[in-house]
Amino acid sequence: MIVHKYIGSRPCFSLHRINPWSCFYPTAQQALAAADANNRTIMEDACLPRASLSLYKPRPPHDIGDITFVSLGQSSNEIIAMDQDGNTLLCEASSHVIGMMPSPHEPMLAPISLRVGGSLYVLDSVPEYDQTFEALVYPGDSCFKDKWYWHSLPSPPFGVPEYEHEEVVVQHKGESRWNRYVVQAYTVVGDSEIWISTVGGGTYSFNTASGMWSKTGRWALPFYGHVKYAPEHGLWFGFSSENGKFTASDLTATPSTTNPPVLQKAWNELAQPLPDRWVPMESYLQPLGAGKFCIVRTFLTAQEGWCRKKDGNCFDNKESFAVFTGVEVERGRKGALRMIKHKSRRYSFRRWRIQPL
Template sequence: MGSRFVNLLARSCNGGPRHFSLHRMNPANLFHPTRSAVPAVQPLADAPLPPPALSFGWPGKKGELAWMNFMAFGRTGNNFLAVDQIGRTFFYDTDSRSLRTGMPMMCKPIMDPISIAVGDSLYVMSGNPGPSPGKHCFQALIHGRLPASDTNDWSWYSLQPPPPFVNDIPRFHEDEVKSSCGDVPAPYEIGAYTVVGESQIWVSTAGAGTYSYDTVSGAWSKVGNWSLPFRGRAEYIPEHNLWFGFTPNNLQLCTSDLTASSEVRPPVLQNMWTDVVRPKNWTLRDASLVPLGSGKVCIARFFVTHSDNFEDMSAYKKRENFAVLEGVEVLKAGWAHLRMVKHKSERYVFGRDLVIPL
């Protein structure tokens, strides 16, 4: 079963009160009723941004260091968590449209995490643990019986040991290439991650290859010295028994069969589809994939307009952030090949507000 909604989050950057707002799009609007109704040329249509389903005020006072992380949650990714800079956790149930504020706090807040759902549980890891990852760099939110109680509820757990790949990365000199944060060498960054099977979380770093964490046994193991051929989170699509994601360099949609890999044989790309032609002043920032079931997916790409004249402040102030959602149907086209049918594409303009994928 796939997601019933595409969730986009916006962080206000328009000079007013700082806040976050959640916008929910119905992906059914991105598909024609039948494949025979799909026109040869797919125009890009501007769509009105739906009103926020929920808004969060900025979690700190002016001048204080503050942030919020938002994480898709649940088997279909329709629910989500919000966690602030002191570890307060808020759970939004999209089915009941209710916000639970009395959730347990994280063991320790993680500033720039990756998060991945396995079953009903959520696993959260520092996206850039560095050479000294710390005790609480890997945590899980699990629903179960509380210690010394007959009550079932959510609890945060600090998972030990921490990711072992930090010990397999050679020490780098300070003049080596830094990460986007500029505080630790790039080889410690988790460049790609996904779920394999029912219980394994695979994570890749440039410096140590790919490791697997088994959520049942709690054990880490080395998968290979190679990196996953994706950027960010890859999604398993059971209809094709393949993992779908985006290429690391130019964010093109691609697939790979991770089960065909071994310690000495890295996974290879089997399909890759190029992006549509777009105006030169559109800069692609990020992309995400939302599985919808029955071979249908929603591709979300996030852009910002730019000007070649860096001294033109008026052009800088007029830049816009927007998301382009595209409904795509992936069909079998012979052995080991797939065909992509593009349905509708819609653009949602957020102005100066920064749109964040969930």
């Protein structure tokens, strides 16, 4: 997990390694027995582990631009760090080592990343006139990491007439030509398909084998953020674009280009309603295998201020924190999905920003 904080007066990004298995009981039966009478997960206050390494922000505190961190896969030991100018570093958290990496051909403002096969695909989620899309290709042998290179790929065909011959299902009043194509959700389908979903432009697919884009549907996926595939269930898991709940869907069961995938189930892993002064920020999901997931949600705690407005109280940000929750999804006798809550652990950061990997 990346925490944006200050060392002295200088803003920096610190990498903290948190074991997601600390959010689980040894068995599902123990998790069920530990829940209270209302079946709520017990929340524990946890101490943030010491930072493995820290990187200073490349620009003055009030300048535009940040460092973006991208995990190289299931292991969190190797992480790519890129700033807004394209400068790239390899951070090895376990050995506390930082190495130089080749820079992408074009800098990216808000990159998203997906790993397919032996390559890391990175796309700028906020489109400009030409949306940057590149692959970081690297060999499996760590002795040859200096041979990694970036490969430029065709941009998504947003606005291209041959892909836009049908009117999209969802449109927003006042949207510009490009903000309708901001990537809302993204995932990997099968062994070679990258899906990106936009609210105003529908869903597109990139075939990593052929290097070609295609229009998957006029609809937007019912998710937001990175959607993860769980092979043990044959389903994709993520967060609902409608209410933010933890949810699941079979993306391969889409009946046509005009009908979006259907959510099979949605759960609240935290007791509802949340405290009034908890302001939700971001949500992240990490599959752990065997039907287990670690859900990370970040919040601000608002402290009531002295001013009042017509639409309610005025609040000031008091602290930031993240809640890690372990959940287990299983199928019942009739095949229905059920979520079992394990532990929730809260890590407080005062006013710092949080970016789980």
